[in-house]
Amino acid sequence: MTAPPPAVRSAHEADLDRIAQLEELAFVDPWPREMLAYELAHPHAVLLVASRTEGGPPDAYAAFRHAVGEAELLRVGVDPEARRQGLARALLVEGLERLRQLDVQVCFLEVRVDNKPAIDLYESLGFCCTGHRKGYYRDGTDALIFVLGI
Numbered sequence: 001m002t003a004p005p006p007a008v009r010s011a012h013e014a015d016l017d018r019i020a021q022l023e024e025l026a027f028v029d030p031w032p033r034e035m036l037a038y039e040l041a042h043p044h045a046v047l048l049v050a051s052r053t054e055g056g057p058p059d060a061y062a063a064f065r066h067a068v069g070e071a072e073l074l075r076v077g078v079d080p081e082a083r084r085q086g087l088a089r090a091l092l093v094e095g096l097e098r099l100r101q102l103d104v105q106v107c108f109l110e111v112r113v114d115n116k117p118a119i120d121l122y123e124s125l126g127f128c129c130t131g132h133r134k135g136y137y138r139d140g141t142d143a144l145i146f147v148l149g150i
């Protein structure tokens, strides 16, 4: 039997603890809960969560920010146990659609040059590499800048 498509919805305050947990599971530099709460309340933020099953607890989340026609993907993180099941793709597709409805025309993101899963994900959605920042991250890793017209 094929798995049902991921369920994507807007994040709410009640999701904050789980999103903070997802940060810990997915990132070496997790955002603290206060920063997540700030983002959640920000009028120009789009925060989404995705679950493998409708009504289930969030297995992944994504955060975008937008202003005057431009957006940035700030975070996309998936529970390691829920990876390669289309959650990140579903989050980004929905997020980009919502941004389009907000009159956003272009979305940027930055990614570590050694993060192949994320780079493959972005390229599969049509993002193109438009820049390279040497030594951008605290540990000296370079960043790649990607862009997508939406």
Ligand SMILES: CC(C)(COP(=O)(O)OP(=O)(O)OC[C@H]1O[C@@H](n2cnc3c(N)ncnc32)[C@H](O)[C@@H]1OP(=O)(O)O)[C@@H](O)C(=O)NCCC(=O)NCCS
Residues within 6 Å of the ligand: 026, 027, 060, 074, 075, 076, 077, 078, 079, 082, 083, 084, 085, 086, 087, 088, 089, 090, 111, 115, 116, 117, 118, 120, 121, 122, 124
């Ligand atoms: C990168 C990440 C978000 C991908 O999440 P995911 O839910 O597993 O991705 P999806 O299942 O939606 O995969 C979509 C596409 O991305 C690419 N992809 C995802 N994981 C990949 C991997 N490990 N290796 C190669 N390509 C990968 C593939 O093109 C995949 O399509 P396919 O499964 O049809 O081949 C996840 O690995 C993660 O949370 N990593 C840690 C946090 C992070 O690095 N975030 C991005 C920087 S902010």
